[in-house]
Amino acid sequence: xxxxxxxxxxxxxxxxxxxxxxxxxxxxxxxxxxxxxxxxxxxxxxxxxxxxxxxxxxxxxxxxxxxxxxxxxxxxxxxxxxxxxxxxxxxxxxxxxxxxxxxxxxxxxxxxxxx
Amino acid sequence: xxxxxxxxxxxxxxxxxxxxxxxxxxxxxxxxxxxxxxxxxxxxxxxxxxxxxxxxxxxxxxxxxxxxxxxxxxxxxxxxxxxxxxxxxxxxxxxxxxxxxxxxxxxxxxxxxx
Numbered sequence: 001x002x003x004x005x006x007x008x009x010x011x012x013x014x015x016x017x018x019x020x021x022x023x024x025x026x027x028x029x030x031x032x033x034x035x036x037x038x039x040x041x042x043x044x045x046x047x048x049x050x051x052x053x054x055x056x057x058x059x060x061x062x063x064x065x066x067x068x069x070x071x072x073x074x075x076x077x078x079x080x081x082x083x084x085x086x087x088x089x090x091x092x093x094x095x096x097x098x099x100x101x102x103x104x105x106x107x108x109x110x111x112x113x114x115x
Numbered sequence: 116x117x118x119x120x121x122x123x124x125x126x127x128x129x130x131x132x133x134x135x136x137x138x139x140x141x142x143x144x145x146x147x148x149x150x151x152x153x154x155x156x157x158x159x160x161x162x163x164x165x166x167x168x169x170x171x172x173x174x175x176x177x178x179x180x181x182x183x184x185x186x187x188x189x190x191x192x193x194x195x196x197x198x199x200x201x202x203x204x205x206x207x208x209x210x211x212x213x214x215x216x217x218x219x220x221x222x223x224x225x226x227x228x229x
Contacts, residue, residue, distance in 0.1 A: 004158075033216055043205065043219035056214060091158060100209040101147045101166040104217060106158035 002026070004107035006092050012113045013082055021077045021110045025094030032075050033095075033104060034067060038088035046090075049075065050098045082114045117142045117208045121220035129228050134193040136223045138180075138206030141187065148189040149207040149217065150180055159205065165189060176200070201227045 005024045013019050025032050034046040045059040049069040069075040079086055089111050093104040122137040147166050151159040163174025170182040180191045203224045207217040
């Protein structure tokens, strides 16, 4: 079956512009996660959605970052007024349920470059 | 709070040699432990996971890992390295309390020499 998909695969933007990154999880998966992978910080958790519950936003680095998940499926991560330190690969993952043991399946990522 | 330490950011082995990638974790609650592999310009792929059943876990591509509670370790091994195993490997921890997201180690890049 289809895996997690993300778009765009690459995004180059200028400092100060807003960007939107999209994630399509595996059909039927109730949990969705966003992570960021950068050279200096490794793999960091950003935000977690589980069903209709309030998202866990505890990993968002600043209020310039936000995310939503519409209809319990597709998610969009928005970064406002991008800064050079936002340059990273943004990874989305989904899992069938909310147990810690549930496997998270990752998409290929969106590489964001802020000039 | 949970954390993961991967000793050795780079490991180089010869083709056919034993692969040993080290992972130690810290968790105040029973952990679930994962190893993921990342090939160049790709996302993360699950190799194997420990979920409190058998302590010796077998995964894909001939990899296995043993959960040792007394040593707080979950080292990844493979008896004989192949060129195709060259990639970056990440150890991660999660639990059923608090944040459900994975907490990752800093990764180990495996090089396989012919």
